[in-house]
Amino acid sequence: MAQRLLLRRAWTLSAKGIRPLPVYRATASFSSSSPPLLSRTSRASPLPLLRTPRRGVCFNVQDHDDFTERVINSQLPVLVDFHAQWCGPCKILGPRLEKAVGKQKGRVAMAKVDIDDHTDLAIEYGVSAVPTVIAIRGGDVIDQFVGIKDDDQLDSFVSKLIGQ
Numbered sequence: 001m002a003q004r005l006l007l008r009r010a011w012t013l014s015a016k017g018i019r020p021l022p023v024y025r026a027t028a029s030f031s032s033s034s035p036p037l038l039s040r041t042s043r044a045s046p047l048p049l050l051r052t053p054r055r056g057v058c059f060n061v062q063d064h065d066d067f068t069e070r071v072i073n074s075q076l077p078v079l080v081d082f083h084a085q086w087c088g089p090c091k092i093l094g095p096r097l098e099k100a101v102g103k104q105k106g107r108v109a110m111a112k113v114d115i116d117d118h119t120d121l122a123i124e125y126g127v128s129a130v131p132t133v134i135a136i137r138g139g140d141v142i143d144q145f146v147g148i149k150d151d152d153q154l155d156s157f158v159s160k161l162i163g164q
Contacts, residue, residue: 057109058098067121071111077137077161079110082127089148090131100154107162135161
């Protein structure tokens, strides 16, 4: 019965000639000072829809050797986000950290370490609660915090890491 009603509504809308909503695409490149201009296009347009700007260098640590190569031996300062899939505050902090790192335009990297997969790294760096964020520059721990911070605190934490 419900399927018949749904089909009848779809047929009625198509019979009335109701057109789909227009799709908008960017006509100018992204810049930090102004939003992109939008223009109306048809649904059949082969041009790409709005793209999000690149967020910077962010990667998941695969194993201890990967951590050593990409974090300890990195030329860039690195924020290491120790998190867990089951952690609610980690799910809130992760995107905020990515945003703070993205504002630095490639001057800092971000490594994500799942403590359930890499318990050895969590023990090595004394992680006893998640989320824990550790700032590493030249292989040395510069600073760290546990828990959630607001956006201003994260920006100042990242700025301290890169030496501003």
